[in-house]
Amino acid sequence: xxxxxxxxxxxxxxxxxxxxxxxxxxxxxxxxxxxxxxxxxxxxxxxxxxxxxxxxxxxxxxxxxxxxxxxxxxxxxxxxxxxxxxxxxxxxxxxxxxxxxxxxxxxxxxxxxxxxxxxxxxxxxxxxxxxxxxxxxxxxxxxxxxxxxxxxxxxxxxxxxxxxxxxxxxxxxxxxxxxxxxxxxxxxxxxxxxxxxxxxxxxxxxxxxxxxxxxxxxxxxxxxxxxxxxxxxxxxxxxxxxxxxxxxxxxxxxxxxxxxxxxxxxxxxxxxxxxxxxxxxxxxxxxxxxxxxxxxxxxxxxxxxxxxxxxxxxxxxxxxxxxxx
Amino acid sequence: xxxxxxxxxxxxxxxxxxxxxxxxxxxxxxxxxxxxxxxxxxxxxxxxxxxxxxxxxxxxxxxxxxxxxxxxxxxxxxxxxxxxxxxxxxxxxxxxxxxxxxxxxxxxxxxxxxxxxxxxxxxxxxxxxxxxxxxxxxxxxxxxxxxxxxxxxxxxxxxxxxxxxxxxxxxxxxxxxxxxxxxxxxxxxxxxxxxxxxxxxxxxxxxxxxxxxxxxxxxxxxxxxxxxxxxxxxxxxxxxxxxxxxxxxxxxxxxxxxxxxxxxxxxxxxxxxxxxxxxxxxxxxxxxxxxxxxxxxxxxxxxxxxxxxxxxxxxxxxxxxxxxxxxxxxxxxxxxxxxxxxxxxxxxxxxxxxxxxxxxxxxxxxxxxxxxxxxxxxxxxxxxxxxxxxxxxxxxxxxx
Numbered sequence: 001x002x003x004x005x006x007x008x009x010x011x012x013x014x015x016x017x018x019x020x021x022x023x024x025x026x027x028x029x030x031x032x033x034x035x036x037x038x039x040x041x042x043x044x045x046x047x048x049x050x051x052x053x054x055x056x057x058x059x060x061x062x063x064x065x066x067x068x069x070x071x072x073x074x075x076x077x078x079x080x081x082x083x084x085x086x087x088x089x090x091x092x093x094x095x096x097x098x099x100x101x102x103x104x105x106x107x108x109x110x111x112x113x114x115x116x117x118x119x120x121x122x123x124x125x126x127x128x129x130x131x132x133x134x135x136x137x138x139x140x141x142x143x144x145x146x147x148x149x150x151x152x153x154x155x156x157x158x159x160x161x162x163x164x165x166x167x168x169x170x171x172x173x174x175x176x177x178x179x180x181x182x183x184x185x186x187x188x189x190x191x192x193x194x195x196x197x198x199x200x201x202x203x204x205x206x207x208x209x210x211x212x213x214x215x216x217x218x219x220x221x222x223x224x225x226x227x228x229x230x231x232x233x234x235x236x237x238x239x240x241x242x243x244x245x246x247x248x249x250x251x252x253x254x255x256x257x258x259x260x261x262x263x264x265x266x267x268x269x270x271x272x273x274x275x276x277x278x279x280x281x282x283x284x285x286x287x288x289x290x291x292x293x294x295x296x297x298x299x300x301x302x303x304x305x306x307x308x309x310x311x312x313x314x315x316x317x318x319x320x321x322x323x324x325x
Numbered sequence: 326x327x328x329x330x331x332x333x334x335x336x337x338x339x340x341x342x343x344x345x346x347x348x349x350x351x352x353x354x355x356x357x358x359x360x361x362x363x364x365x366x367x368x369x370x371x372x373x374x375x376x377x378x379x380x381x382x383x384x385x386x387x388x389x390x391x392x393x394x395x396x397x398x399x400x401x402x403x404x405x406x407x408x409x410x411x412x413x414x415x416x417x418x419x420x421x422x423x424x425x426x427x428x429x430x431x432x433x434x435x436x437x438x439x440x441x442x443x444x445x446x447x448x449x450x451x452x453x454x455x456x457x458x459x460x461x462x463x464x465x466x467x468x469x470x471x472x473x474x475x476x477x478x479x480x481x482x483x484x485x486x487x488x489x490x491x492x493x494x495x496x497x498x499x500x501x502x503x504x505x506x507x508x509x510x511x512x513x514x515x516x517x518x519x520x521x522x523x524x525x526x527x528x529x530x531x532x533x534x535x536x537x538x539x540x541x542x543x544x545x546x547x548x549x550x551x552x553x554x555x556x557x558x559x560x561x562x563x564x565x566x567x568x569x570x571x572x573x574x575x576x577x578x579x580x581x582x583x584x585x586x587x588x589x590x591x592x593x594x595x596x597x598x599x600x601x602x603x604x605x606x607x608x609x610x611x612x613x614x615x616x617x618x619x620x621x622x623x624x625x626x627x628x629x630x631x632x633x634x635x636x637x638x639x640x641x642x643x644x645x646x647x648x649x650x651x652x653x654x655x656x657x658x659x660x661x662x663x664x665x666x667x668x669x670x671x672x673x674x675x676x677x678x679x680x681x682x683x684x685x686x687x688x689x690x691x692x693x694x695x696x697x698x699x700x701x702x703x704x705x706x707x708x709x710x711x712x713x714x715x716x717x718x719x720x721x722x723x724x725x
Contacts, residue, residue: 037481133357137379137706211474218710220364285478288470288547291707292379 007103011092018091022240023053025277029240032278033285056233063229068131071226075129080227080234082122087241090115094248095170097258097265108169109161112249113154116204119242120146123223126235130226138222141292142206148299149203149210152196155307159193160253162314169249173257181256186321189314194254196307198280201250203295205242207284210295247276354382357706361390365468365710368720372697374709381709384701386694391724399684403645403676404430404509407684412503414686415722417460420453420494421661422722423507428588428657429668429684430509433650440590441634442511447589448627449494449506450659451620452524455531456490457662458617459483461717465610466542468714469551479541486534489527496520509648511637521628528621535617543610552606556700556712559604566699567692570664571612572716576604582660594626606715613717616662649678663717664689686725690718 027042027050034041042049067076093108095101105111120143127139160182161167164175176182182190203210219225224235251257251272258265290298360371369390375383395414399407411426412419424446431438438446463483470476491501498506498514506514542548558568560576573580581598583591599615601608642648650672658667667687674682693716701709 033478037478038485039481133355137357140379218365218707284474286541287475288466288542288545288551289474290547291551291705293705294550 010103014091015088018088018241018244019237022237022244023057024050025240025244025274026056027052028278029281032281036282036285060230060233065229065231066226068226070131072129072131075125076226077231079122079126079129080231080238082125083119083238084234084241086115086119086122087238087245090245091241091248093169094245094252095173095257096248096269098170100258100266101170104168104170107167109157109167109172109253112169113150113157116153116242117146117150119204119238126227127223130223132226134219134221135223135225138219138225142223144292145203145206145210145295148296149200149303152299152303152307153200153204155304155311156193156197156200157253158311159189159314162311162318163190165318169252169257173252173259176256177259181254181259183254186317189310189317190254192306193310193314194250196303196310197250197253200299200303201246202280202283203299205246206239207243207280211289243280244273244277247280248273250276359706359709361387365713366720367464367713367718370694370713370718370720370723372701372709372713374701374706376706379705379707381701381704381706384698384709386697388691388694388720388723391720393725395725396684396686399681400674401680403679404648404650404681405642405645405679407681408507408509409503409505412505413721414725415661415663415666415688415690415719416502417719418453418457418662419502419504420449420506421659421666423504424450424589425657425659425661425666425668427507427509428659429655429670430648430650432655432657433653433670433672433681434509434648436510436638438511439635439638440632442636442638443590444627444631445512445516445636446507447591447594448524448624448631449497450589451623451627452490452493454620454662455528455617455624456487458613458620459487459490459531461613461662462538462542462610463487465714465717468710469542469548475541479538482534482538482541486531489530493520493524493527496523508637508642510639511635513637513641515636516631524624524628528624532618532621535614539614543614549607551707551711552610552715554603555606555704555708556715557604558696558700558716562696562699563604566695568664568689568696569692570660570662570689571609571616572693572696573664574598574600575608575612577602582658582665586658588657588659590627594623596623606711609715646676646679650681651678658687661689663719663722664693666722686722688722688725690720691723694718694723 030052031041031049042052045051045055067073090112092103093101093105093111095104123142123146124139127135127142130136160172163182163186164172166172166175179185183194184191199210224232227235248269251269255272255276257272258269260268260271355376357374357376358371359374360366361369366372371387371390373385373387374381393413395410398410402410408423408426411422414422430436460483463480466479466483467476470479494504495501496517497520498504500506506512558572558576560573560578562568563573563576563578569580577600579598579600581596582588583596584598597619599612599619601612652673654669654671656667656669658665660666665687666689669685669687671682671684672678674680696716697712701712704712
């Protein structure tokens with residue numbers, strides 16, 4: 001098959017699948033949080049409120065996209081689509097099965113991290129162009145947080161890369177199928193790397209307890225304060241998309257991706273991703289948030305030195321266990 | 326984690342009259358209007374914050390966005406008509422408002438309240454305190470954790486528990502919120518049959534769930550990081566500004582009207598006053614949690630021992646002009662969940678003396694807000710929200 005055609009088909013499929021999963025993950029989160037808070041969650045549209053995302057989408061599309069009079073129009077308009085594009089772009093290299101992968105890059109992890117760190121730029125664009133003090137404070141926090149947490153995220157992701165000896169995500173999974181999941185084997189670096197990866201990636205995706213850029217009790221809605229209609233919808237969608245991709249990447253890097261008995265690989269991959277996703281929701285709906293400076297000190301005092309130690313220990317394990325690799 | 330520098334600096338008292346001219350006009354000092362429409366200003370409070378980056382340099386609080394002219398209204402309506410109006414002042418603890426008002430009128434008119442009515446009033450006051458503090462806990466969690474996060478989970482739980490007390494009140498008065506159950510000289514609604522069982526059930530449910538909430542919020546590490554050493558209101562500052570209630574007690578001053586100037590039947594029961602010394606957000610929260618427990622204990626003590634006897638000093642009043650005072654003045658104060666809620670009234674106003682000549686509400690929340698310019702400088706915007714949540718202002722009573 002023509003590689004361009006193949007790429008196009010995969011792009012369409014990945015985009016649609018991820019957007020659909022994301023839309024219904026919003027339903028899932030609302031239902032989940034509802035049950036946590038002894039409420040029912042959405043019930044009106046469809047059985048168990050399953051059509052709620054559709055209705056939400058229609059509502060957001062119908063609403064006027066207001067541009068504040070003093071806003072930087074160009075930046076204000078392109079920022080929300082850009083966040084979604086970047087979040088979807090990261091989805092391209094995530095393998096959902098032995099052959100189900102849009103682009104099996106040799107440098108998958110690098111690509112993922114690079115694109116992930118780019119997401120700060122549209123956030124800053126939206127915050128700055130809104131010409132709103134709350135949005136700007138939120139954007140400032142987002143950039144500070146994004147830049148800081150990039151480092152522990154990279155360090156934690158390096159551990160599976162070192163252990164597997166490859167930057168390709170599917171190679172990492174194949175290595176885990178052969179030698180055991182990195183979260184459990186080798187004991188130590190892999191598991192702790194997961195423990196570091198999760199908060200760092202939560203901070204990248206601006207989820208509680210690291211959601212200070214849009215801390216709605218302080219900054220109204222942070223960067224999305226001035227956005228209405230689909231502009232807000234896209235920013236909202238990108239956040240969920242980002243979280244979903246993070247869960248998928250975490251399950252690939254630390255939980256063996258599509259590896260699992262009895263069922264086809266795709267099932268296992270989806271199961272692991274949604275399990276981690278639900279775990280992130282659980283954290284979100286049970287914790288209060290940090291203050292921005294505390295967030296920074298957690299990153300620079302604990303996560304960065306700890307990450308360096310983890311990378312070193314992974315290197316040592318590879319060196320001694322496999323006789324110099 | 327030890328104290329970060331700017332929080333440690335904030336322990337020194339800031340000067341609220343700081344002249345901003347001393348700042349370099351070229352420097353990036355940003356003015357941020359926190360409120361009046363803001364998710365965490367508890368209504369329509371406005372804080373004008375001068376920010377250096379995210380650190381607050383100067384604070385100017387503005388009140389009055391919810392001004393409804395209640396004190397002026399008091400000069401036009403008659404005393405009997407005023408009681409339901411006062412439910413709307415501190416809309417989180419309406420019982421306290423009614424009680425302070427009728428106590429002032431009773432003092433003005435020289436009416437002795439029967440013992441049974443005083444017991445019922447004490448009971449209602451303590452139940453109301455539990456409900457009010459539960460609402461505070463939920464709102465505080467929401468300020469710290471956001472409406473779309475862990476904070477709202479605790480908020481929902483607290484509202485569920487508060488609902489139990491509102492149900493109990495509904496059984497007694499027929500209303501869930503604006504009760505109008507107090508009359509000059511007694512209470513309007515007698516305790517219905519089987520009410521004590523319901524109260525016991527509600528109190529037990531709340532008590533069994535309190536440890537859960539403490540695990541959820543009060544003992545959580547993130548919560549401690551956010552509140553310890555933040556917004557210190559020491560006892561001296563509290564006394565200088567006339568702050569009362571949990572904020573004063575959290576600063577180490579052992580003062581509670583229920584024990585120090587007993588009203589109702591507080592002279593017949595022992596109130597164990599909870600205090601703390603740190604004066605920060607954590608201490609204020611700890612004092613309030615202890616007060617919930619103490620109120621639960623008091624309710625248990627009171628509910629089975631309501632004495633027999635009449636519920637009012639006279640027959641229920643039918644007409645607005647029934648109570649008249651041509652002269653005199655009186656002050657009565659109750660310990661509301663927010664502090665000393667006092668009513669000063671001068672008799673002999675309109676309607677041939679059936680209206681007060683002048684009525685002044687001493688609202689504890691207003692005094693508490695006065696501390697913000699002193700304690701907020703040096704903190705960040707996030708801390709401002711946490712401090713505002715921890716002092717628990719109710720704008721309905723601040724602005725009247």
